[in-house]
Amino acid sequence: GWSNDVKMTLMDGIYRFWVSEPIELKAGDEFKVRYNRDWGVNRGADATLHLGESVGVAQDGANLKAAEDGTYVVVYSEEQNVIFFKGWSVIGSMSSSNWADDLIMMPFTDDNGKIGWLSDVFGYESGNEFKIRYNGDWGANRGGASPGFLEPVALTQDGPNIVAGDCKYIFVAYSEVDEALAVGRADWGIIGGFNGW
Numbered sequence: 213g214w215s216n217d218v219k220m221t222l223m224d225g226i227y228r229f230w231v232s233e234p235i236e237l238k239a240g241d242e243f244k245v246r247y248n249r250d251w252g253v254n255r256g257a258d259a260t261l262h263l264g265e266s267v268g269v270a271q272d273g274a275n276l277k278a279a280e281d282g283t284y285v286v287v288y289s290e291e292q293n294v295i296f297f298k299g300w301s302v303i304g305s306m307s308s309s310n311w312a313d314d315l316i317m318m319p320f321t322d323d324n325g326k327i328g329w330l331s332d333v334f335g336y337e338s339g340n341e342f343k344i345r346y347n348g349d350w351g352a353n354r355g356g357a358s359p360g361f362l363e364p365v366a367l368t369q370d371g372p373n374i375v376a377g378d379c380k381y382i383f384v385a386y387s388e389v390d391e392a393l394a395v396g397r398a399d400w401g402i403i404g405g406f407n408g409w
Contacts, residue, residue, distance in 0.1 A: 217249050228290040232315065238281050239278060239280045240278065246274055253271070253330045254272060254273075255271065255295065257269045259277070269294065270379065285347070298316060301344065301347075302342055303331070303344070304341050304342025304374075309334075315334055318374055326389065327389060328385060330380060333383045334381065340359050343368075344385040344386055354369065354393070355370065359374070359395050360377065364392040380398075384396075
């Protein structure tokens with residue numbers, strides 16, 4: 213009900229994902245996220261949330277509604293200011309995961325209307341292996357050949373573990389429609405006191 217908050221845990225990274233415990237929602241059930249159990253800082257939107265899409269939210273926005281019955285993990289990205297239900301995620305032998313914790317992937321729709329999922333940048337060491345799985349469940353997992361950087365590879369259910377090239381930080385993009393995954397490197401970047409950073 214509206215009398216008690218379901219805990220959300222911060223998974224720090226570029227997107228600063230706040231991740232809830234699993235909650236059961238019926239179609240039409242309403243919810244919002246708020247900070248420190250205080251309505252002074254809350255996020256919502258006048259939208260019905262479907263699995264596989266993210267919704268931009270605002271301070272004092274309307275209550276979000278679930279599109280259909282289900283058990284969901286609600287994810288809020290502070291940096292992107294969006295809310296979505298956890299779907300596909302990365303899991304593997306990386307130290308941040310070690311086959312125990314899923315690394316969240318954020319849903320997006322590309323220019324052709326295809327649904328995709330994009331991970332945060334994560335630490336990767338030579339020889340690490342990973343797969344993607346749906347809603348933290350091994351019943352729907354994907355693996356495949358080891359890709360070159362930004363060279364999509366086909367994935368299959370229960371496919372082999374994926375090994376990326378030698379790079380300290382990577383990110384993963386997955387196309388549900390094409391059943392393909394690509395790995396990107398977090399290469400050189402500029403950092404400093406400019407653009408209000």
